[in-house]
Amino acid sequence: MADLTKLTASGLAGKIASGEATAVEVTEAHLARIDAVDEKVHAFLHVDREGALAQARAVDDKRARGEKLGPLAGVPLALKDIFTTKGVPTTVGSKILEGWIPPYDATLVTRLKAADVVILGKTNMDEFAMGSSTENSAFGPTGNPWDLTRIPGGSGGGSSASLASFQAPLAIGTDTGGSIRQPAAVTGTVGVKPTYGGVSRYGMVAFSSSLDQGGPCARTVLDAALLHEAIAGHDPLDSTSIDAPVPPVVEAARNGSVRGMRVGVVKEFAGEGYQAGVMQRFNESVELLRELGAEVVELSCPSFDKALAAYYLIAPSECSSNLARFDGLRYGLRTGDDGSRSAEDVTALTRAAGFGPEVKRRIMLGTYALSSGYYDAYYGSAQKVRTLISRDFQRAFEQVDVLVSPTTPTTAFPIGERVDDPMAMYLADLCTIPSNLAGNAAMSLPCGLAPEDGLPVGLQIVAPAMADDRLYKVGAAVEAAFIDKWGHPLLEEAPSL
């Protein structure tokens, strides 16, 4: 039988539904791949071997009973360790939750299980999803399967690395400022940040509640769409969840086309700091869009220049409030509780021992920005900039159907290069952050390799809120054209581990 780990999710689901392969065989093949390569990659923090095989057996039993299987039944998935999983450890990449076993499933997990998706385990991430390289994980970095000395992006580097190393055909990420799209770009995979409120945040450990959004990661646009449909939709347990039908993303992915569409190129997403090979691939992609029948319009979003500054006030402010619950008293780590200390001292000792440097930096920044006397100057101003950014998008979407840009200014950088330079690290999300601030939908998909280093480059597509289907329509057309022209970078030049 062909190597089951090299197939797409839709291909695997087809084989399982037709009986050509069992879900148990598919799961075992991926577990064997994890055994073979994850020591080098370190995509997983926890592999749930028993749980995965039990889920797979249930799918095979269902088929044997003649029950109809869903479009992803039996397909393995790697889950970012930010979602609570009943009975399975959830760390958020932090020591502060080490050893905690959640008593409930996140809504997204409940939906994956209902769709008969097989959850292989939990993936590595920057602590509390704060970072762009997965180096801020308390459990050590993840390597980029294209070059293990380089970062796989962050914060969801484990999820994207699991795809690029063929340990899983599907993964879940979360995107507060780019953490689905930036790892997708630097690993040659597909990642989608759905419209804010499109996928439930219930059971997703909060970083910055007004920005956080879970979403699909895959190796193809269609696979991402199938996963998107499985996890999206209204959830009464999340008050910010949108109560409206899920945009028809699978239908769009099956009918890729850009003919007659207006595609905007944002002038502000270029210039200093952008790697030459990234711009070259991006410009070729724009040319390709023209060849495919799109009308390309150059436009300006003047407030985007301030997006990074606004984000790094809003996200830390919200995190300083959200992370107050990790007090060493209720759950997770507790340090210094020897009977002689006050609860306050135990909380302080626990937080000092449990949080890493980047998380502490953000809590301090956020607490400062929210303090009386500074609130208007910092948090208040950042919120005003946020409004201006939303207006820029609004104006842009009056002229075009989607926007395109590079996903990241550079390809994967070496592990260690930016870890002591937070500003350099923050720049990795220059192009992704505006969409989080405005709450609209965005995708990254591979657009070839940069000539100077042979590493993957990502093309970002941005659509208005609740027009997530446009991402898939354009993405599928572009993906097919790329494969025609240059082959699939990941499937044909699979990184050798």
Ligand code: GLN
């Ligand atoms: N890199 C950004 C940050 O560090 C975004 C992270 C994310 O999207 N979770 O905050």
